[in-house]
Amino acid sequence: MSKQKLTKNQKRRIQSNKQKTLSEYQQRKKEKRDSVEWQDEMLGEIQQGRVISRYALHADIEGHNREVFRCNLRRTVSNLVVGDYVLWRAGHQQLQGISGVVEAVQPRKNVLSRPDYYDGIKLIAANIDKIFIVSAMLPHFSSNIIDRYLVVCESLGIEPILVLNKVDLCEENERQEVEQLFDIYRNIGYQVLMLSTQSGENMIQFTELVSQGCAIFVGQSGVGKSSLLNYLEPHLGLPIGAVSENSGLGQHTTTVSRLIRLKCGGEVIDSPGIREFGVWHLDSNTITNGYREFQPYLGGCKFRDCKHLDDPGCMLQQAVEQGKIHPLRFENYHRLIVALDENKAGRHFVTN
Known part of the structure; x- marks a missing residue:
């Protein structure tokens, strides 16, 4: 039997994961060497805290008065x-730079995860109130990526807010086209914001939304997630990844997961784990239920095992024909289902 050849992207991801695994191993080895075995008599009373940074064997815990302590686990x-x-x-007392120990994790409201090539599922962040799904005309705008994020938001019960960033760079005809595209999402109840940190368009409304609870920004590299954070907190001085003229792809800028408290009152979790955001860790029913406009029709198909393709008596197909479900969303849905099957068979990531 001949071996299936890997694509360049798959080879790149495997190599990247190998390098990451080696780096994490070296970090764990260093932290294990520097770790402290805490005895009860060395510690104070149990108190509540919040994880604001996470390392291989340590975590930075925010305690009372927002003072930060590096802790063992x-x-x-x-x-x-x-x-x-x-x-x-x-x-x-502080020992080898460590100030305490984490005893237990409290129940989570939700937890965001992503598929990992080696580990299966890798947790990214917890207790999130909003996910800002950030897009831009460059790198290439993709409604399929938006739908993938929306499926995850719906499955976790997290409020999604769709953002088109850098609208100051749009030509008039481009602006009209993308407004029509986002009308698809407005019509099914999603909130949409057209933003520009340069012109200030809708930035006040954006700041108000971010100030309420804990948020995460997701989207392709190069869409301006770091620019939005720099707008909210200029002192951060986050590096901004330019879009490559050759590939049209953005460059990753976030390297460490951390919780950033904003002067406006909210919190943003900035995490490199958002880079690879597939859906093969979900099942087909979760993806189907992740399309909110499908809900009135699910369970009404003629056959219980309906694939919602050319099956007779398919309620979703009828809804598309009647203009109640937009064809683009229906097409994206089937692309996700096909990608789910392919990725589970080959353990590859969905990237576009």
């Missing part, structure tokens, strides 16, 4: 992520 604590609320204990 008990062996019983696993899958700790930024945004988690925890129970922790401060040491009576």
Whole structure:
């Protein structure tokens, strides 16, 4: 049997993951060497805290008065992520740069995860109120990527807000086309914002939305997520990745997961884990239910195992024909289902 050849993108991802795994191994080895075995008599009372940064064996915990303490983790604590609320204990003194230990993770409202080539599922962040799905005309605008993010938001019960950033760069005809495209989402109840940090368009409304709860910005590299954060908090000085003239792709800029508290009152979790945001860790029913306009018709098809393609008596097909479901959303849905099957067979990521 001949071996299936890997694409350039798959080879690049495998190599990147190998380098990341090696780097994480070296970091864990260093942290293990520097770790502290905490005994009860060395620690104070249990208190509540919030994870604002996460490392291989350590976490930065925000305690009372927003003071930050670097802590070890008990062996019983696993899958700790930024945004988690925890129970922790401060040491009576700092040892080897470590100030305490995390004893337990408190129940989560939700947790955002992504597929990982080696680990299966990797948790990214917890206790999120809003996800801002950021797009731009460059890199290439993709409604399929938007729908993928929306499926995840719907499955977790997180409020999504659609953003088209850098609208000052749009020509008039481009602006009209993209407004019509976003009308598809407005018509099914999603909030849409057209933003420009240069002209200030809708930035006041954007700031008000971010100021309420804990948010994450997702989207392709190069759409301006770091620019939006720099607008909210200029002192951060986050590097901004330019879009390559050759590939039309953005360059990754976020390297460490962290929770950023904003002067406007909200919080943003900035995480490199958002870079690879596939859906093969979901099942087909979750994807189907992730399309909110499908809800009135699900369960009404003639056959229980309806694939919603050319099956007779398909209620979704009828809704498309009657103009109740937009054809583009229906097409994107089937693209996600096909990609789900392919990725589960080959353990590859969905990237566009």
